[in-house]
Amino acid sequence: MAQMRASYACDPANSRGRHHPQPESAMRSAFQRDRDRIIHSSAFRRLKEKTQVFVAHEGDAYRTRLTHSLEVAQIARTLARALNVDEDLAEASALAHDLGHPPFGHSGEDALSEAMTEFGGFDHNAQTLRVVTKLETRYPEFEGLNLAWETLEGVVKHNGPLMRAGDDPTVLPWGFRAYPGWQALELHTHAGVEGQIAALSDDIAYNNHDIDDGLRSGILKIEQLMDLPLVGQVFRRCRERYPDISENILIHEAVRELIGLMVADVLEESRRRLEESGADSPDAVRGLDQPVVAFSDGMTESLAAVRRFLYANMYLHYKVKRMKEKGKMVVRDLFSAFLSDPMLLPTELQRDASGAGAEATARVVCDYIAGMTDRYAIEEHRKLFHVEGWG
Incomplete structure (x- = not known):
């Protein structure tokens, strides 16, 4: 059965359209x-x-x-x-x-x-x-x-x-x-509800998977999390509920529960804000002075503590910082080389970069590097500078 669309939802049938008009799809x-x-x-x-x-x-x-x-x-x-x-x-x-x-x-x-x-x-x-x-x-x-x-x-x-x-x-x-x-x-307004949802989903995802990846890398230890608000409570609860499970399953279970708690918090707070706002259309949502999709104050405080912890204990960890510095070096070296000699660029980019003025050339180089994967950038750097290995 089709789901009832809320009045504040964006309706594809009433989209503001595309920059280049195209016929709608039948499917x-x-x-x-x-x-x-x-x-x-x-x-x-x-x-x-x-x-x-x-x-x-x-x-x-x-x-x-x-x-x-x-x-x-x-x-x-x-x-x-x-x-x-x-x-x-x-x-x-x-x-x-x-x-x-x-x-x-x-x-x-x-x-x-x-x-x-x-x-x-x-x-x-x-x-x-x-x-x-x-x-x-x-x-x-x-x-x-x-x-x-x-x-x-x-x-x-x-x-x-x-x-x-x-x-x-x-x-x-x-x-x-x-x-x-x-x-x-309309860059002075908030996004519609759907765009706001995507932004909050980003916060939920990275806060949880950074904890997960940090633990699996060995950079973080479960015991370090126990004093964190919300996160420590969830890990303790999972340990008490399943005292004999492996650390691997404990991490999965705790992260799964954390995501569920954050999603539930967003839903409760967002429903409250939507009701209080009286917004009855996408444009009404855009015109409000605050977002309608948000964490509660309590969850916001807990996540701020989590982010401070991750910054201090994971993002600034020497193993992570070494990789970051190597990445910066690769990007800086590639940019300098391509800007100083655009003929080092792939053939299809040379026409746009050569003789186009410094700013236009720099933008071609920037677009090229920004589109690279980690592996491709490392390989391009190796080809140009004969850097062997990353160990």
């Missing part, structure tokens, strides 16, 4: 079509070997950007179904949210951002918009994936509104302003 809604375009994109496939926390070649058991995106999408569909909004739009926004991430995670982004300081800068969220509106070249009639307005909104407002009404557009990263339709995306 799929606009948002289902967007989800499929994202999954079939080259940028999505490359997420399989892009760092989440651990560099992709360090082990098959750790999350990559691809498995992270799939986990975010699964949580997003659960939340969207429970809140009676469009599951396909929430899923599409979740699947697309990291398409602009460069190799080596945030350390790669830091290196690219530093390298691009004089050329308009680099921001991975803005790069995601650039990927889906320009860099994916799959169609004869337009650049990019030509996603629906609502899907683009979910992508660009992943971290909330980007500006306040009346702000000078120069506050926006270059990648947003480079998109011809950026003003129509």
Whole structure:
């Protein structure tokens, strides 16, 4: 039986449309079509070997950007179904949210951002918009994936509104302003419920899988978690309930319970906010002064403590930092080499990079590096600088 759509849900039949008008599909809604375009994109496939926390070649058991995106999408569909909004739009926004991430995670982004300081800068969220509106070249009639307005909104407002009404557009990263339709995306408002769901699902996914990966790597120990709010309680409860299980199953059970608790908390808080707001349309949700999809104050405090713990004990761990520094070195070296001699770029990029002016050349180089997987970047670096091994 078809699910009743809430009044504040985005309706694909009433989508604001695409930058390049196209006939509707007879078999799929606009948002289902967007989800499929994202999954079939080259940028999505490359997420399989892009760092989440651990560099992709360090082990098959750790999350990559691809498995992270799939986990975010699964949580997003659960939340969207429970809140009676469009599951396909929430899923599409979740699947697309990291398409602009460069190799080596945030350390790669830091290196690219530093390298691009004089050329308009680099921001991975803005790069995601650039990927889906320009860099994916799959169609004869337009650049990019030509996603629906609502899907683009979910992508660009992943971290909330980007500006306040009346702000000078120069506050926006270059990648947003480079998109011809950026003003129509209403960057001073919140995303619709589905886009907000994708953003909170990202928080739920990475907080839990970073604990999971940290424990399995040996960088974290279960005993270190016992004083953390919520996390320690759940691990103790699971130990008491199943005293004879292996550590491997204990981690699975605790992380599963943590995800469930966070999802339940978001649903309770979001239902309360939606009811109190009186929002009865997607535009009413966008016009509110705060998001409607959120954690409770108590959960927000608990997660802040978890993030502080992970930062101090995992992200700053010497093994993680060594890999991050190597990733930065690779990105810096590649950028410097390609910028100084664009003829080192692949043939198909040389025409756009050579003689185009410093800023245009830098952007070609930046797009090329940002699209690399960890493995490809390491191999390109080896070819250019004869660096052997990463041990």
